Amino acid sequence: MKFLVVLFGLLAVSSAEFCYNDVVRSCKQKAAVLLEDCHAKYGAIDAVLLNLQSYVNDHISLSFDYLLTSTHFGNHEKSREGFEKLFRKLSDSTWNDAIDLIQYITKRGGVMDFQARKTKAEPRNVYELYEIEALARGLDTQKTLAKSALAIHSEATRRCEGCHDPEVSSYLEEKFMHRQAEEVRKLAGYTSDLKRLLSENNQASLSLFLFDEYLQKAV
Incomplete structure (x- = not known):
């Protein structure tokens, strides 16, 4: 009886090891067989792969x-x-x-698609901005990236079959979310400080010069 239990257990493990089955089939056939299941994918990486690829392209x-x-x-x-x-x-x-994200995608068995886009990117063809406008746009951009990370994190932590992947959420928290919160705080502070300087001082050129000197030391 114990022998049958052990045997059935071994058979169950064998059937679960899909890469193992591919290798055995390849050896038996003595021909080139694609090892389709011998990859690094596990969990719900496929469920968030498009989001990660789009995040890289952003x-x-x-x-x-x-x-x-x-x-x-x-x-x-x-x-x-x-x-x-x-x-x-x-x-x-x-x-x-972006490089770190690509490395993570490949580590989890995915392939980077540089055409992947979850949403159509807005045209960003104005770069000759005044200082306060540039800071405001930089703040908006960082907040957009932070919100995208939150959306992917939310998708990876959903309690449903085939979509829950705590490893992805842990990676986003460690590599992006905490640091992005700090970047958003800094840019919000820079924007508010410069706006106050320009509002309280009639000498805008001097205010911009002093603030630029401050950034050279602070950044």
Whole structure:
């Protein structure tokens, strides 16, 4: 009786090891067989894969937006080194996040699709902004990325069969959500501080110069 229980247990494990079954079938046939189940996918990664791919593409697009804004403030006419440094840092950070996301997708057995979009991206063809406008747009952008991370996290934590993947939610919390909250706070503070300086001081040029000097040290 015990022998039958052990035997049935081994058979159940064997049938669950899909990659193992593919390998055994390949050896028996002595021919090239695609090992379709020998991949790194598990959990509900397929349920959130499109969202992750779209999130990567958003990061790539916004990284170039930040870079163009940085070059606008770094030219000889504007000469705002603090603003240039801030948006260059945001560009580099967003680009590195895209790379990290791609590595995570491939680690979980997925493939990156650079055409994937959950929503149609809004045209962002205005980069020659005033300083206060650039900070406001940077804040809006970071909040958009933070909201997208929350949406993917919510999808991964749904209590339903085939969609619950705590590993994805843990990754987003550790790599993105906590840091994004801090980035949003900083940009909101910069925007509010500069708006107050411009409102309380009649010498706007001096206020912008001093704030730019502050950014050079703070960023």
